[in-house]
Amino acid sequence: MILTRLATAWALFQGLLIEALPFLLIGVLISAGARWFAPGGRWLRRLPSHPLLGPLTGAALGFALPACECGNVPVARRMLSGGAPLGAGLGFLFAAPVLNPIVIASTWAAFPDQPWLLLARPLGAVVVAVGLALLLGLVGEPQLLQADLLAERRLHQPLAAVGLLERSSGLVGAPPPSALSAEAAPVRPPLAELMKHASQEFLYLALLLVMGSVIAALVQSFVPRSWLLAVGGAPTLSILALMLLALVVSVCSSVDAFLALSFAAQVTPGALLAFLLLGPVIDLKLVSLLGLLFRPRGLVLTTAGAALMVLLIGQWVNLWRL
């Protein structure tokens, strides 16, 4: 019995992993392409740092980069390490998995008879992304971001933008003119260097994806899903249950609408939307990948903040649609 279940979990693991790896590769290639075409990434630092405009711009970038949430992490990491304003990077990280042509098309394909969902999903994703960017912005970068990401980020930020206490090196005061001119002419990395970096990044992210998929496969095999859907009709419980399901199932945002279709008839509309909003922001498969960007505190805040906002949105939708 336990062996059968483990064999099933092994197959689930392979399914999750092999489905996500191509998307991860796309993300790594986009991130490498950005390093090649815009070495130094000066455009990143020109993104708005306004608390509201920043995340909105980041979210809008999702339309240009059709990746789902696994492919999104390397791109967001590249943005943040290149010195993009925190809000813009986080806005991209959290909203782009929903705000991209592929995901919107697949949502429409799955729910052609529910036009409200087609509007509510991107809108909700933007609200959650802006809310999370504001929330995480309160923490302060040294407490939020992983040490090596932070170190890379500092290299690309103008020294004046970094508080004295946050600097680990560098001169005090305005940068000397020589530093400015060095920054003005970024060098394109040699192709071999670019490939090396991309391969190393892909392998490292693949390892994290493996860990996430193992956890997701084990939880899925040993916790019967019918427990979660048993509460389908109750307004608040159904939202909570489907949020938990989104965390556990860990399928990519480009296909989760089709999965939601299979139980759409059994649950409240708010719960359905909650499932479609929370999964792209955080799930078991993503936790280890996001650990590449955030310290544990950032991870906890992301999960709690996203869960709270999605719950509120779901409740509101239930009041409106039920």
Place this chain on the structure above:
Amino acid sequence: MTPPLLQRAALWRAASLGLWALVMLVSSVDGRLDLLLRAVFHPLVALAGLLLLLVALLQLRLAFGPGRQERGDRRQARTLLLTAAIALLVLLLPPAPSFADLAGQRPRDETAESELSFVLPPAQRSLTDWVRLLRSQPDPKLFAGDPVRISGFVLPMEGEPPQLARLLVRCCLADASPVGLPVHWPAGQAPFPADQWLAIDGVMGLKPAPGGGERLEVVPSRIRPIPRPARPLEP
């Protein structure tokens, strides 16, 4: 003294990437993907495998090419070794899921089709076609006596005889949800084990439902055990 692994980081990277490329490419040709993913994703996996193979070859050229040997650090070495080991494990241990076990934990697929635009003649309908048709036309009397030729796996049910079932998959095995048809198993027939694939010829018959009332059940005239089909998942 640097350990030998670290002296040729590019070589190890090439090996690791090559193994992952092999995972994707071998899965694409050995039928493993049919068991894991919906068919629309198969070309994507194959393409990713080819791309990875290309990158691996480029890394290999780097490892043996002219220029300074690159030395990696220990963390890099650990990542490379671990990913290579996992890729090897995935390659050597193909998936062997129990569909009945998976289906037993999942809620039934409840996709409500408001109307079916196209209905096949009875004997050509698959198990999934039958389930969808019966759901869209809830009057069971309409179909009593129709011929049935279906295949599926044996799914044990709680408190009633096993059904013949299929798994519907929208993306990968993780989102599989079962659909099943009740079968009026012949009296005296030894029960088939869970997961056994069967081809059943017979007719639809009205039988008393366990919860009261009547429901359609497949009344078999011939039951043949068959091996698992090459493409066991249905969209």
